[in-house]
Amino acid sequence: MPPVQVKGEVVSNKMLGAYHHMTVAAPGIAEQVRPGNFVAVGIGGAESSMLLRRAFSIYTASDRGVYGGTVEFVFAVHGKGTEWLARQRAGDPLDVVGPLGRPFRLPKEPLTATLVGGGYGTAPLFSLAEALRGKGCRVDFVLGAATTDRLFGLLEAKRISSSVAVTTDDGSTGERGRVSDVLPSVIERTRSDIVYACGPMGMLRAVADIAAAHGMPSQVAVEESMACGIGVCMTCVLPVRGEDGVTRMARSCVEGPVFMGDALRWEALGTVPADCLGAPVEVH
Amino acid sequence: MPPVQVKGEVVSNKMLGAYHHMTVAAPGIAEQVRPGNFVAVGIGGAESSMLLRRAFSIYTASDRGVYGGTVEFVFAVHGKGTEWLARQRAGDPLDVVGPLGRPFRLPKEPLTATLVGGGYGTAPLFSLAEALRGKGCRVDFVLGAATTDRLFGLLEAKRISSSVAVTTDDGSTGERGRVSDVLPSVIERTRSDIVYACGPMGMLRAVADIAAAHGMPSQVAVEESMACGIGVCMTCVLPVRGEDGVTRMARSCVEGPVFMGDALRWEALGTVPADCLGAPVEVH
Amino acid sequence: MSETVTTLRVPRQDPAPLGIDLSTRLAGVYFPNPVFTASGCAAAGQELGQFFDVAKLGAMVTKSIMLEPRSGRATPRMAETPSGMLNSIGLQGPGIEVFLQRDLPWLAERGARTVVSIAGSSVEEYVKLAQRLRGKPGLTMLEVNISCPNVEDRGKVFACDARAASDVIDAVRRVSSVPVFAKLSPDVTDIVAIARSVVDAGASGLSMVNTLLGMAIDTKTMRPVLAGVTGGLSGPAIRPVAVRCVWQVHQAMPEVPILGMGGIRCGNDALEFLLAGASAVSVGTAVFGDPMAPMRIIDELRAALAERGITDLADVVGRAHRPPEPYVPEGPDPEVADQ
Amino acid sequence: MSETVTTLRVPRQDPAPLGIDLSTRLAGVYFPNPVFTASGCAAAGQELGQFFDVAKLGAMVTKSIMLEPRSGRATPRMAETPSGMLNSIGLQGPGIEVFLQRDLPWLAERGARTVVSIAGSSVEEYVKLAQRLRGKPGLTMLEVNISCPNVEDRGKVFACDARAASDVIDAVRRVSSVPVFAKLSPDVTDIVAIARSVVDAGASGLSMVNTLLGMAIDTKTMRPVLAGVTGGLSGPAIRPVAVRCVWQVHQAMPEVPILGMGGIRCGNDALEFLLAGASAVSVGTAVFGDPMAPMRIIDELRAALAERGITDLADVVGRAHRPPEPYVPEGPDPEVADQ
Numbered sequence A, B: 001m002p003p004v005q006v007k008g009e010v011v012s013n014k015m016l017g018a019y020h021h022m023t024v025a026a027p028g029i030a031e032q033v034r035p036g037n038f039v040a041v042g043i044g045g046a047e048s049s050m051l052l053r054r055a056f057s058i059y060t061a062s063d064r065g066v067y068g069g070t071v072e073f074v075f076a077v078h079g080k081g082t083e084w085l086a087r088q089r090a091g092d093p094l095d096v097v098g099p100l101g102r103p104f105r106l107p108k109e110p111l112t113a114t115l116v117g118g119g120y121g122t123a124p125l126f127s128l129a130e131a132l133r134g135k136g137c138r139v140d141f142v143l144g145a146a147t148t149d150r151l152f153g154l155l156e157a158k159r160i161s162s163s164v165a166v167t168t169d170d171g172s173t174g175e176r177g178r179v180s181d182v183l184p185s186v187i188e189r190t191r192s193d194i195v196y197a198c199g200p201m202g203m204l205r206a207v208a209d210i211a212a213a214h215g216m217p218s219q220v221a222v223e224e225s226m227a228c229g230i231g232v233c234m235t236c237v238l239p240v241r242g243e244d245g246v247t248r249m250a251r252s253c254v255e256g257p258v259f260m261g262d263a264l265r266w267e268a269l270g271t272v273p274a275d276c277l278g279a280p281v282e283v284h
Numbered sequence C, D: 001m002s003e004t005v006t007t008l009r010v011p012r013q014d015p016a017p018l019g020i021d022l023s024t025r026l027a028g029v030y031f032p033n034p035v036f037t038a039s040g041c042a043a044a045g046q047e048l049g050q051f052f053d054v055a056k057l058g059a060m061v062t063k064s065i066m067l068e069p070r071s072g073r074a075t076p077r078m079a080e081t082p083s084g085m086l087n088s089i090g091l092q093g094p095g096i097e098v099f100l101q102r103d104l105p106w107l108a109e110r111g112a113r114t115v116v117s118i119a120g121s122s123v124e125e126y127v128k129l130a131q132r133l134r135g136k137p138g139l140t141m142l143e144v145n146i147s148c149p150n151v152e153d154r155g156k157v158f159a160c161d162a163r164a165a166s167d168v169i170d171a172v173r174r175v176s177s178v179p180v181f182a183k184l185s186p187d188v189t190d191i192v193a194i195a196r197s198v199v200d201a202g203a204s205g206l207s208m209v210n211t212l213l214g215m216a217i218d219t220k221t222m223r224p225v226l227a228g229v230t231g232g233l234s235g236p237a238i239r240p241v242a243v244r245c246v247w248q249v250h251q252a253m254p255e256v257p258i259l260g261m262g263g264i265r266c267g268n269d270a271l272e273f274l275l276a277g278a279s280a281v282s283v284g285t286a287v288f289g290d291p292m293a294p295m296r297i298i299d300e301l302r303a304a305l306a307e308r309g310i311t312d313l314a315d316v317v318g319r320a321h322r323p324p325e326p327y328v329p330e331g332p333d334p335e336v337a338d339q
């Protein structure tokens, strides 16, 4: 199902701890959303000095309701664009493109899955959890954040999963520490078969390493700076090892944002590894 | 009294025929306003692609009231900036600099004055009329516009003047034609001593010519594209003959917008007349 | 070329609804409308094909292709700037062979007119690319991206040196089966001199302009934002510079067709380039913010011509160079200017 | 200079509240803070004096002055563009004699440090201007605007020719009583080459950059907006180009002091130029939108340094050229980057 561009409308924009929870009426998008997809939102209108869309993982989408299809996402104010977005109110127009990106892949058989979320990175994991449970999978959550106000969806996680482990850097909720501190025990306790994760790069890498160490597959949703979000600009690339064993600079907006944890060249992030296809040869 | 920069707030923004009537709480500005002054309004906020202020003649200013000082102006939607301004609602912030420009000069003695306004150009004439009447002058109005919905302040003009003549291009109100068609008869009927005018250049020129033909002085408020409005950029210049008989490119934002009708080099507008101080000498 | 022309006259290319003829010609090649994509801002068409029919474009201009696969540069590769953006992609691409197998046929099947942009690091590489592309179905024109470092001249960019630029163009046009457009960089002291040299070398036309060299520094990390340190500035921010380049070159060589680009975001922007002397335009960065931009701009341009009572696009090309028309509204406030 | 320095150390120059030292030196001259006005964007100070005390500026840079009075060009002289503006003023001004009688004394009385910008159409004119300014009270530095047509070379702009540029600078610095800064144009193929030539000719420092040549066409009248057809592009739109120029020149000649400018609108923008290698900055177009901009930018810059735990402005000059600090936040989302 191809992405569509929709002149949507803000239904609500609420503070949620340190984050904003945005609901947008975006008919045509909601219907097609799968867990792990994201939307790209236009910022500031035609006279804005900000040309580029901002990408947000879809928290949930519903194709029913008075507004026709709605899409919800959770965002942190980071810079000028999200500041503007935080100021938008119910009824304001919002230009949305989506659904974008490759979603999480679901297992054929009913497995035990551990879902790891960092900060707002937890947002896309709830629809994933539901899809997994729909396939008869067991779902356990590990949620982490710097502080409690950045811990997203704890109650919801408890409602829809078999167990939830929580960490915060300051220990204000759950264990003091990182998700990577508790993930191994969770995996072992639940005899997990697969790990799904979304959050900052540092966390994703730690999660992928742990999964690998336990000889299990992981899928991680990355966050790379994106200019277009639709695959035409080549700004959002990461070094990824393909089925054929060859590393390519892969576009995270169309080949991702969900990648297999063992396909990402973690050690080479932010570089072009020498063995990458078409890597620059030093001219002497 | 130097101009000030004020973080003001929109009190109201109402449609008025084809125009918008904007009231802004701008304490510090209102107190100093004199007839013919203008304000320069910031457009679109910090992330706007529009850097320059928009200039608007002050319709009226009041230093009393709940909002502290308020300033009112009347504007037509012309391009992107005024489109934005038209969207602003009560409570929205508005950055205003003012009062700017040289106001109309008032006569010492109680004279008979004809005030000529074209379209929204009528706006600054009401405070002028009050000031003139305060000095015991007789005030007559000549108002013109393309169509009735662009005729501003007809009732108010009737209330505060001895007579009002009206023209519209389409004849929908008053006489069909231009203000210049009726001005001579008004001048003669009222034995006017001086003419004040504000409106588009074409009208101002016609008014100044008629005043000159009647051997009487005129003051006209011009409208030139302005980048700064405070006298530092040199974009808003017009060829003006000084007391010393020498023509200079004068900044309409600080030496104007009000000029003596006979000082403006009408025939040379949009050019640099050869006899202008420092005019380019052809290099061969 | 006549073949191409006729085959392109089929209705689905929407020649001119509302009785307005948007068709244009570049070096004798017919295009049903003047709105093209910009190289590197539309990949090879498949992605935009999800949003609109690429055959509805005046032409599809493909990402500059090189002989071999290229990884491009490390990330971050982009930075947003006021009304613009910086990019330093480093010409990532699959190489000409994959392009010929996978991308060009896809475009040909859909009936898209395709302008293939080629990039090399030596005259020889450009020539090889042009040879591989000879007579390939779907190929309508070549755009030669000479804003590339010349390995044979200590990495000096071809486009910044009249001699190097014309060497490339001369060599390419000798082997090309289609018209050859030279894509110029605005980062030069005298754009007209460069334009002259490539036209003298046989360029059929000029694509103007490529990005301006710029950079941004992250005040948090206190380091350059881009891994490549400097990058190309694009978007509405550069439009005045791009329009000036088109104006100057059309002024100097009115007979040379120009594909204008740089910050086109709406129909009026496109019209500005046409008035300056461009016969067609490329829409680049605007696509990132609005994937439908090229289709929207075609409609807006058609409406803009209609408003002005113009029925033929050709009437606006270079028109700003003509003396002012009598009916220019006087005074700054059109609505009461008739007072 | 030592005199100047001491006299400038009086408290009302606000040396460094919050224990942050914003003072900087250009060619040995002390300035209490690095925020200057830009030539042509602050006239000669009187108008801005209504909004703030001009002595609080790092320095006041005056509108380029010529020998004789100048009417400048016809109107329209400006066009707003995306995040920028075009101007074609044509160096309107009263001439050096009026400037010396009326403007410079006004600035001197107020204790403002004044950088006088001079412009000429021949080497001789520049020299005469520098001679008239010799030892005048209030004169702190000369900025030589070489973005002017050279009547002796068919109107070719001095700044676009290394030879012409260095001829002017060499002649001026021989007669000047104060440091001489050469103001460079970004409209050149190789800014480093031009910079080198003027430094070799004896420039004490460089002002970078002047406006980019651009133009706009009014799609209603279908004619150029500016009476002068082309004009200078300024504002945030050009900042990435300006920062790149400063970066390249500082990279090549780290010892040469740079007055950086081009699109500075807030304290972070100023910091970006300092990190690129500028020792001070000029604020131009931003003043049109916000007359208080220079004062605001001083405060924002001080706050930005405080946030980063930097107490001395000198620590950020050119810092972006140094290898990255260890504590650079990883990942795109700082707030949970510590996960």
Ligand SMILES: Cc1cc2nc3c(=O)[nH]c(=O)nc-3n(C[C@H](O)[C@H](O)[C@H](O)COP(=O)(O)OP(=O)(O)OC[C@H]3O[C@@H](n4cnc5c(N)ncnc54)[C@H](O)[C@@H]3O)c2cc1C
Pocket: A038, A052, A053, A054, A055, A056, A057, A058, A073, A074, A075, A076, A077, A078, A079, A080, A081, A082, A083, A120, A121, A123, A222, A223, A224, A225, A226, A227, A257, C079, C080, D332, D333
């Ligand atoms: C696939 C994907 C999913 C995302 N999901 C979420 C989410 O659910 N919630 C949330 O709060 N944020 C999310 N982000 C990050 C979000 O896109 C950025 O926080 C946002 O773009 C910052 O914009 P800004 O204008 O506030 O910051 P600025 O720094 O002003 O942005 C400047 C430019 O850099 C880009 N940029 C800056 N930071 C990031 C970043 N971290 N990732 C990508 N681009 C960036 C912007 O898109 C813009 O083009 C996601 C990013 C991606 C790529």
Ligand SMILES: Cc1cc2nc3c(=O)[nH]c(=O)nc-3n(C[C@H](O)[C@H](O)[C@H](O)COP(=O)(O)OP(=O)(O)OC[C@H]3O[C@@H](n4cnc5c(N)ncnc54)[C@H](O)[C@@H]3O)c2cc1C
Pocket: B038, B052, B053, B054, B055, B056, B057, B058, B073, B074, B075, B076, B077, B078, B079, B080, B081, B082, B083, B120, B121, B123, B222, B223, B224, B225, B226, B227, B257, C332, C333, D079, D080
């Ligand atoms: C002293 C003075 C008083 C004015 N009083 C009024 C008033 O009371 N009511 C009213 O409706 N308009 C008034 N104007 C005109 C008003 O400033 C313009 O209509 C407005 O700037 C147009 O901005 P825009 O963004 O809508 O148009 P755009 O065309 O997008 O503006 C682009 C640029 O051109 C400038 N510009 C465009 N048209 C004009 C113009 N006619 N005059 C000056 N600058 C212009 C803008 O300031 C801006 O910098 C006045 C202008 C001046 C100089």
Ligand SMILES: Cc1cc2nc3c(=O)[nH]c(=O)nc-3n(C[C@H](O)[C@H](O)[C@H](O)COP(=O)(O)O)c2cc1C
Pocket: A233, C038, C039, C040, C041, C063, C064, C087, C089, C091, C117, C145, C183, C209, C210, C211, C232, C233, C234, C235, C236, C238, C261, C262, C263, C264, C282, C283, C284, C285, C286
């Ligand atoms: C991300 C990006 C990649 C680009 N890649 C190329 C390229 O491969 N070849 C080329 O000739 N121009 C390339 N360009 C330049 C554009 O084709 C165009 O000339 C320039 O961006 C100005 O147009 P715009 O402002 O509409 O984007 C690229 C531009 C961008 C923004």
Ligand SMILES: Cc1cc2nc3c(=O)[nH]c(=O)nc-3n(C[C@H](O)[C@H](O)[C@H](O)COP(=O)(O)O)c2cc1C
Pocket: B233, D038, D039, D040, D041, D063, D064, D087, D089, D091, D117, D145, D183, D209, D210, D211, D232, D233, D234, D235, D236, D238, D261, D262, D263, D264, D282, D283, D284, D285, D286
């Ligand atoms: C209206 C205007 C007039 C200018 N006049 C001059 C001038 O007389 N001399 C000069 O050296 N630069 C002049 N400049 C260039 C500025 O000094 C500055 O170099 C340029 O505008 C970039 O800075 P900014 O983006 O902060 O404006 C002028 C710029 C503007 C906008």
Ligand code: FES
Pocket: A225, A226, A227, A228, A229, A230, A231, A232, A233, A234, A235, A236, A237, A251, A252, A253, A254
């Ligand atoms: S963001 Fe443009 S290709 Fe991914």
Ligand code: FES
Pocket: B225, B226, B227, B228, B229, B230, B231, B232, B233, B234, B235, B236, B237, B251, B252, B253, B254
């Ligand atoms: S608008 Fe700047 S001097 Fe008048």
